[in-house]
Amino acid sequence: MKQTIDTIESLEIPVFVTYGPNSMYGCSDCTDISTIDGEIRLLGKLFGKEAEADKLAGYLEQDRTFVQQRTKDIPDAEKPSVLVLGLSPKTRGEGSAADVWGTDTIEGVFLEQIVNAKNAYQQKGHFVKVNTEQILALEPDVILLATDWGFHPVEELYSAPYYQDLANNMDAIKNQRVTSLPWLPSNCDKRIEYPIELMVMAKAAYPDKFADINLYDWLISFYKNVYNVDDKTADQLISAQWMDWVRN
Numbered sequence: 217m218k219q220t221i222d223t224i225e226s227l228e229i230p231v232f233v234t235y236g237p238n239s240m241y242g243c244s245d246c247t248d249i250s251t252i253d254g255e256i257r258l259l260g261k262l263f264g265k266e267a268e269a270d271k272l273a274g275y276l277e278q279d280r281t282f283v284q285q286r287t288k289d290i291p292d293a294e295k296p297s298v299l300v301l302g303l304s305p306k307t308r309g310e311g312s313a314a315d316v317w318g319t320d321t322i323e324g325v326f327l328e329q330i331v332n333a334k335n336a337y338q339q340k341g342h343f344v345k346v347n348t349e350q351i352l353a354l355e356p357d358v359i360l361l362a363t364d365w366g367f368h369p370v371e372e373l374y375s376a377p378y379y380q381d382l383a384n385n386m387d388a389i390k391n392q393r394v395t396s397l398p399w400l401p402s403n404c405d406k407r408i409e410y411p412i413e414l415m416v417m418a419k420a421a422y423p424d425k426f427a428d429i430n431l432y433d434w435l436i437s438f439y440k441n442v443y444n445v446d447d448k449t450a451d452q453l454i455s456a457q458w459m460d461w462v463r464n
Contacts, residue, residue, distance in 0.1 A: 279411035299356035302364025
C-alpha cells in the first residue's frame with residue numbers, strides 16, 4: 217500500500233487514503249463501522265458536496281443507532297447465539313461442510329457490538345472451514361447465511377441433501393430460525409448499504425423486538441433515502457442485493 221501511495225505521489229497527484237472497517241483483504245485493523253461516517257464527510261469535502269455527504273452520513277448513523285438502542289439493555293443471559301454460516305460449494309468440494317465468521321470480522325462486530333447478540337463462533341478468522349460435527353457443537357439459536365461463492369437461500373439449509381445431518385439435528389434449522397443476509401462483497405465489504413445487514417441481523421436475532429419493521433417497506437425507504445431513487449428503482453435494488461425473499 218505504501219509503495220502504491222508513494223508512486224502516485226511521485227507523479228504529483230494528491231492522495232487521500234480512506235480506512236474502512238476491516239475485511240478479509242483490508243489494510244486496516246479498524247472494527248468501528250462509524251469510521252464510514254467520517255470518510256463520507258471527507259469525500260464530501262474533497263468534492264465540494266459537504267451538505268449531501270453530511271446528510272448521507274447522518275442517515276446511516278441514524279439507522280445504526282436505531283438497531284443499537286433497541287437491543288442495548290438486553291442481559292447477557294437473554295442474548296441469542298447467532299452463527300454466520302457460509303454454504304460455499306467450493307468449501308464442500310474441499311471436504312468441509314461450510315465456512316464461519318469469527319469475532320474479529322466486521323460481521324462478528326455487528327453481532328456483538330451493535331445487534332447485541334452472541335457470535336456462536338467465539339474464535340477469530342474469516343471464512344473458517346468447519347465440518348458438520350463442529351457446526352453441531354456450536355448449537356446456535358439463529359443462523360445467518362452469508363454470501364459465500366454465491367447467494368444461499370434458507371431452503372438450501374432446510375432441504376439440500378448435503379445438509380441433512382444439520383437439518384435433522386440443529387434446533388435453529390428445525391425451528392426455522394435461518395435467514396439469508398444481503399449480498400456481501402468480499403473486498404472493502406462494508407459499503408453504504410451496511411445498515412441492511414444490520415437490520416436483517418437484528419430481525420433474525422430479535423424477531424419480537426423488531427416485529428414492527430416490515431423489511432420490504434424498510435428497504436424501499438432505505439434505497440430512496442440513500443440513492444434518491446423512485447419506488448420502482450428501489451424495488452429493483454432489492455433484487456440487485458439478493459433480497460427478493462423479503463417479498464414473501
